[in-house]
Amino acid sequence: MYFVRKLKLGVSDQLQLLSRAAGKLYSKTLVSFWRVVRKKGLWLKPATLMRWFPNDPENRLHAHSADAVVQSFFASLKSWRERRKTDPNARPPRRRRYYYKIQWKSSAIKVVDGKLRLSNGRGKEPLVIPWVWDTPVWVEIDWDGKQYELRACYKIVDAPPKGEKEEGGVAGVDLGEVHLAVAHDGEQTYIANGRLLRSKRRYQNKLKSTLSRLLARKRRGSRRYRRVLASGRKQLARLNDQIRDILHKQTTRLVSTLYARGVQTVVIGDIRNIRVSATRVSGTESFYGKKANQKIHQMVHGQARHYITYKAERLGMRVVLQDKRYSSQTCPACNKRNKPKGRGHRCGCGFRFHRDGVGAVNLRRTYLGLGPVVGVMASPIGLRFQPHALCSSAGRSHPAV
Numbered sequence: 130m131y132f133v134r135k136l137k138l139g140v141s142d143q144l145q146l147l148s149r150a151a152g153k154l155y156s157k158t159l160v161s162f163w164r165v166v167r168k169k170g171l172w173l174k175p176a177t178l179m180r181w182f183p184n185d186p187e188n189r190l191h192a193h194s195a196d197a198v199v200q201s202f203f204a205s206l207k208s209w210r211e212r213r214k215t216d217p218n219a220r221p222p223r224r225r226r227y228y229y230k231i232q233w234k235s236s237a238i239k240v241v242d243g244k245l246r247l248s249n250g251r252g253k254e255p256l257v258i259p260w261v262w263d264t265p266v267w268v269e270i271d272w273d274g275k276q277y278e279l280r281a282c283y284k285i286v287d288a289p290p291k292g293e294k295e296e297g298g299v300a301g302v303d304l305g306e307v308h309l310a311v312a313h314d315g316e317q318t319y320i321a322n323g324r325l326l327r328s329k330r331r332y333q334n335k336l337k338s339t340l341s342r343l344l345a346r347k348r349r350g351s352r353r354y355r356r357v358l359a360s361g362r363k364q365l366a367r368l369n370d371q372i373r374d375i376l377h378k379q380t381t382r383l384v385s386t387l388y389a390r391g392v393q394t395v396v397i398g399d400i401r402n403i404r405v406s407a408t409r410v411s412g413t414e415s416f417y418g419k420k421a422n423q424k425i426h427q428m429v430h431g432q433a434r435h436y437i438t439y440k441a442e443r444l445g446m447r448v449v450l451q452d453k454r455y456s457s458q459t460c461p462a463c464n465k466r467n468k469p470k471g472r473g474h475r476c477g478c479g480f481r482f483h484r485d486g487v488g489a490v491n492l493r494r495t496y497l498g499l500g501p502v503v504g505v506m507a508s509p510i511g512l513r514f515q516p517h518a519l520c521s522s523a524g525r526s527h528p529a530v
C-alpha cells in the first residue's frame with residue numbers, strides 16, 4: 130500500500146518549462162501512436178515509443194521522467210480499454226496536452242540537507258524543494274487548477290499477517306452520525322467530536338438550497354446568473370476545504386491516540402450495507418432528494434473510514450472491517466437489544482454507559498470473541514477539534530504527526 134503527501138508549490142518558470150516539456154512529449158507520443166494505428170493498423174508497445182522518444186524535444190526531463198510520460202499515455206489507453214467493456218461512451222485518450230504532469234522515479238529522487246532534490250538528468254538544473262520528511266519512492270507534480278501541486282508517494286510497511294491478532298491491543302471504531310468516530314480499546318473510550326463538522330455540513334446544505342432558489346429566479350446564462358453561480362461555487366469550495374480539514378485533523382488525532390495506547394488492530398464498524406436516515410442528520414429538507422442525500426452522508430462516513438484506514442496502516446496497524454448491525458443497540462453486559470433512549474445506554478441488567486461508546490465496545494468484543502463486559506467502565510474521553518492541530522495535510526512547513 131502507498132500513501133501520498135501533497136504540497137502546494139505555486140507557479141515558477143522552472144515548473145512551467147518542465148511541465149511544458151512533458152506536455153510536448155505526451156502529445157508526440159499520442160500523435161505517433163494513433164498515426165501508426167491509422168496507417169499500419171498496429172498497436173505499438175510502450176517500449177517501442179520509449180525507444181523512439183528517449184526524451185522530450187528540448188531534452189529537459191530526466192530520462193526516467195520521459196519514460197514515465199510515455200507510460201502514462203499507455204496507462205490511460207489501458208484504462209479506456211477496461212472501461213469500454215462496460216461503458217459504451219468511454220473515449221480513448223486523443224487530446225493533446227500543452228502542459229502535462231511531471232513525474233520522477235526513485236532513481237531521480239534524493240533528500241539532502243532538508244531539501245528534496247528532483248534530478249532532471251546530468252548537466253541540467255535539478256528541482257529543489259524544502260523538505261522535512263522521508264524520501265518518497267515516487268514524485269509527481271501536476272497543475273491543480275490554480276497552481277502546481279506536488280504529490281510524494283511512500284510505500285507503507287505491511288501489517289503483520291493474520292492470526293497474530295492477540296498481539297498488541299485491539300480497538301473498535303464506530304463511525305457515527307452524532308460523533309465522527311468513537312473508539313474503545315478495552316479500557317478507554319475516545320470520542321472524536323463531530324459537532325463542528327455537522328454544523329458545516331448543515332450550512333453546506335442550506336447554502337445549496339439558497340443557491341438553487343436564487344438561480345431559479347435568474348435567466349440561465351445571464352450575467353447575474355453567472356455571478357451567483359461563481360460566488361456559490363466559491364463558498365461551497367471553501368466549505369468543502371473546511372470539512373476536509375476537520376475530517377483530517379480529527380482522524381489523525383484519533384489514530385495517533387490509539388497508536389500511543391499500543392493498539393495494533395483497528396476494527397471499524399462497516400456501514401456500507403446499512404441505510405442511514407439522511408434527513409435526520411442533515412436537519413434541513415433535502416436539496417437533492419432522499420437518495421442522493423443518503424449518498425452524501427455515506428460519502429462523509431466513507432471518507433472518515435478511508436482516512437482512518439490509511440492513517441492506521443501508515444503506522445503499521447491492521448484495519449479490519451466488521452458488520453456493525455445492532456452493535457450500537459446491544460447491551461455489552463447481557464447481549465440484550467435495547468432501543469436507545471436519551472443520551473445514555475441503560476439496560477434492564479443494570480448496565481449503564483455513554484450511548485455512543487456502546488457501538489465501539491461491541492465491535493471490539495465481537496472481533497475478539499469476548500464475553501460480556503463486567504464492572505464499571507471509564508467514562509469516555511472527548512477529542513475536541515483543534516483547528517491548529519498539525520497533520521500531514523496541514524501545509525508545507527509542518528512535519529507530519
Ligand SMILES: [Zn+2]
Nearest residue numbers: 460463476478
Ligand atoms: Zn444488559
